Amino acid sequence: MTHSKEKLLEVNNLKKHFKLNRQDILKAVDGVTFDIYKGETFGLVGESGCGKSTVGRTILRLYEATDGEVKFRGEDVHAIKSKKRLKKFNQSMQMIFQDPYASLNPRMTVKDIIAEGMDIHQLTKNNKERIKRVNALLETVGLNSEHGNRYPHEFSGGQRQRIGIARALAVNPDFIVADEPISALDVSIQAQVVNLLKRLQKEHGLTYLFIAHDLSMVKHISDRVGVMYLGKMAEIAPSDTLYKEPLHPYTKALLSAIPLPDPKVERTRERIILEGDLPSPVNPPSGCRFRTRCPLAMDICRKVEPQFKEYKKDHWVACHLYDGKNNKLS
């Protein structure tokens, strides 16, 4: 997919810490830096608990950032004070949630769910126009106008996710954060929703932040992919590059763990299997956070935290193996 190199969103050293009690602080996101260009899909992957959803939510200011900045079209999102400016900003960024059952108000009709954003931002002049716009949106996402008068419980998971997408589109946003939009759906329905998201992107020139743990789907939909581990970014690369030449040992292990629908390949595969579980983000390991599970960990990994650097063009990685001195694996 072609996209301009114009930055729509810049995330600089973003941190989000949650205070658990007097002593403990959960560092969900601990210094993440990346850009999203206009018109692209940026995929964000990682295991549960790595902070990928928190990044998405902090960008939208659903959480206040602990430190760092999020710039949307050059304006710092977390510095906006005036209610009016914030409302304008809210209109340009929308979110699609993971659970299509929990994210739609069961007591509102689909029509009102979709129109809620339009009402708040006063996008329609009268009721006639409102209905017309809702019907158009329903059709865009593959439902029909008759569905508008029903309630969420009358729909299947895939249909509900379409309603969630229509709601996000209602205010004409430029940027959509899709937080695991397909994880709760069946395989055959996942493909429908992914095709819909791709089509809408083309038609409306949308930019996506696509958060997921399913790496094969992320590769299919994203232009660039960022891999997170324990609140930090481990690697960022164009999606083809990431899958063909992953650099970070964690990325390699993650790719190797995907079971492929090809029995002959599966039978002969020598996969890299990571030992153990994700360490607690309350008390992360010193130095490189991945070192406790990394099969290639060296002495330096325990002492020094690796820098997030551009190793090749557009290919960023935070790992001591690519420091130059220890550069034997490239």
Next chain:
Amino acid sequence: MKKILEVNDLSISFDTYNAEVKAVRGVTFHLNEKETLAIVGESGSGKSVTAQSIMQLIPMPPGKFVGGSIIFNGEDLTQKSEKQMENIRGKEISMIFQDPMTSLNPTMTIGKQIAESLIKHQNMSKKAAHQRGVELLKLVGIPNPDVRINQYPHQYSGGMRQRAMIAIALACNPKILIADEPTTALDVTIQAQILDLMRDLQQKTGTAIIMITHDLGVVANIAHRVAVMYGGKVVETGTVDEIFYNPRHPYTWGLLGSMPKLDQNKDEELQAIPGSPPDLANPPKGCPFVARCPYAMKVCKDHMPEYTKLSDTQKTACWLLDERAPKVDIPETAVVGGTKVHDSF
């Protein structure tokens, strides 16, 4: 190969406020000794109900046994009393579930939960059961088993809970292990660990496994044979190679086509199956897939196709295989093979 379990023409319904939902409609399959059979299908296809009815875990009512038989060790499990089933569950056939947090008892230590079945089925003393519990935790790869055994489920991580579940299920050396989406709630890296563990344990203990899943990657990884379910019926069954390299049912084609391949061109659309699964309160008279099938013919609507035997192991229920039907080749999107992987540092 000896058959260890045979399910014949099984039908289960549920009475609901609105109507009778025919969740399983005449399902027939078998399980050989020491093999892994994967049952694949989307939510509502009847795969979990089939598995639970083998264990006689369907609450009746609202569940209703409509017909068929489940033969294990020459005896029909559907005819057994609750008391007789208690001697089979956990001892001969055990089950692990999707969500290890809700299926473990939060108020009992892991050790007690393992010991439960050992004390009941094998008349072990508490001390011997504890000892065996430590061995089992070691077997499923839990570090520090003698400390971990006295801990509660909330002190375990998701992957470890699933390992503990497997330890409980394997405590009495069952002949059959039914795994209902055991890795769906886990991360890929943990999923790879658990699948490896299951394969390893099968080699050690010779337990036959029924693996229920919707993930074709998991199927390719672990299964020897596959049964594809749709709308309460088995539409196609065969060895794992037959299902992936020579699928003959349009639903299997659809499933294979809707998975993105790692080497697929990004501009290509995924081959989604249009529409949604049939309403089983009012199931279609003919083939359950007719409404979503791009090859549907007149006959499909009113008549359920018989199974066509394609090999000793592969059976497919589709009218396209009838000699009067037009020849249809496997669509390109469903062709599997030649996936390149990079599994090294």
